[in-house]
Amino acid sequence: AQIEKGGFDHFMLKEIFDQPASLTDCLRGRLDVSNLTLTLAGVDQHLSVFTQAKRIIMVACGTSWHAGLIAEYMIETICRIPVEVEYASEFRYRDPIIHPGDVIIAISQSGETADTLVAIERAKEQGAFIFGVVNAVGSSIARLSHAGAYTHAGPEIGVASTKAFTAQLTVLAMMALKIGKAKQSISEEAYKHYLTELSQIPEKVQVILSGHESIREVAQVYAEANNFLFLGRGYNFPVALEAALKLKEVSYIPCSGYPSGEVKHGPIALVDETLPTMFIATKDKYYDKIVSNIQEIKARKGKVIAIVNPDDSAIRGVSDHVMEVPETDELLAPLLTVIPTQLMSYYIGVLRGLDVDKPRNLAKSVTVE
Numbered sequence: 196a197q198i199e200k201g202g203f204d205h206f207m208l209k210e211i212f213d214q215p216a217s218l219t220d221c222l223r224g225r226l227d228v229s230n231l232t233l234t235l236a237g238v239d240q241h242l243s244v245f246t247q248a249k250r251i252i253m254v255a256c257g258t259s260w261h262a263g264l265i266a267e268y269m270i271e272t273i274c275r276i277p278v279e280v281e282y283a284s285e286f287r288y289r290d291p292i293i294h295p296g297d298v299i300i301a302i303s304q305s306g307e308t309a310d311t312l313v314a315i316e317r318a319k320e321q322g323a324f325i326f327g328v329v330n331a332v333g334s335s336i337a338r339l340s341h342a343g344a345y346t347h348a349g350p351e352i353g354v355a356s357t358k359a360f361t362a363q364l365t366v367l368a369m370m371a372l373k374i375g376k377a378k379q380s381i382s383e384e385a386y387k388h389y390l391t392e393l394s395q396i397p398e399k400v401q402v403i404l405s406g407h408e409s410i411r412e413v414a415q416v417y418a419e420a421n422n423f424l425f426l427g428r429g430y431n432f433p434v435a436l437e438a439a440l441k442l443k444e445v446s447y448i449p450c451s452g453y454p455s456g457e458v459k460h461g462p463i464a465l466v467d468e469t470l471p472t473m474f475i476a477t478k479d480k481y482y483d484k485i486v487s488n489i490q491e492i493k494a495r496k497g498k499v500i501a502i503v504n505p506d507d508s509a510i511r512g513v514s515d516h517v518m519e520v521p522e523t524d525e526l527l528a529p530l531l532t533v534i535p536t537q538l539m540s541y542y543i544g545v546l547r548g549l550d551v552d553k554p555r556n557l558a559k560s561v562t563v564e
């Protein structure tokens with residue numbers, strides 16, 4: 196097992212560090228920056244299904260559901276197609292309305308999650324087009340789908356999903372760009388800009404990983420926390436949800452994730468000098484709002500950790516700790532901002548003496564409902 200872990204102490208850490216390579220694998224043969232082309236066979240073969248779709252519904256569970264939330268923002272921005280994101284366990288039982296021409300995107304690392312599988316079976320019976328974004332080749336969800344795109348992240352052993360998530364986001368971003376280009380709902384310039392930014396993601400992830408030592412130091416400060424709050428806006432809001440899920444999975448610390456704008460509607464009641472709040476606060480159109488959200492937490496003596504870009508000064512000035520990620524377009528920021536949250540969760544879990552690769556009560560793949 197030590198050899199399988201490639202010299203790392205745990206699969207989770209290995210898989211976090213795999214990401215520059217797994218994302219490169221995910222992009223290989225698909226993204227060609229010099230010719231400005233994107234090749235995704237499953238989308239190419241059914242391009243008109245996507246360009247004519249009146250609605251796209253994402254169906255998933257857990258971390259994959261968070262990828263769906265980010266894809267909602269991507270697709271609505273780039274393709275101007277309305278998107279809904281559904282928990283598979285709700286969707287399958289609640290008699291949802293499905294119109295002919297609706298596209299369902301099922302997102303699943305394992306391709307075996309029972310709720311997701313049954314949800315798409317039902318939708319298929321009602322005439323929806325099912326597209327699978329799946330990691331495990333030949334899995335049940337891959338077979339049941341009309342078409343799909345594999346995430347090519349390689350086997351993920353750690354129960355807490357890391358590299359599968361970033362590969363899902365990469366595939367979903369490529370899909371949004373392909374469809375947006377075909378629909379002409381984005382300009383040539385924007386398309387070129389996104390492709391260039393996307394191609395630089397693996398090396399930027401590597402830059403973040405190289406700074407793991409400083410993330411471990413922050414983890415040390417908060418390893419004994421009894422509660423944790425994660426906040427973000429826009430594309431970084433689902434990252435806050437994912438960060439909260441990851442830390443709770445591997446540390447058993449009660450964690451919540453919220454859009455920062457919702458804080459005053461409840462979570463702010465938790466804030467005192469013992470509560471760490473992590474803000475995911477890279478440069479985007481919400482930046483000034485985030486700065487004032489941080490000040491609200493500091494005014495109540497909360498501890499603030501912020502994920503920022505290197506040239507940031509305003510947030511650095513009001514936070515107790517910062518973690519840096521390179522700049523990219525806000526639409527792709529989750530691919531970078533999630534990395535420090537994965538590392539922090541890992542380190543806190545290990546510092547608490549827990550089995551981060553196999554947390555209690557959790558399964559890698561939930562094949563029963």
Ligand code: G6P
Pocket residue numbers: 256257258259302303304305306307308311354355356557558559560561
């Ligand atoms: C389980 C795993 C999670 C995963 C979720 C969905 O809860 O522990 O890490 O996100 O299932 O799994 P899937 O394989 O469908 O992505």
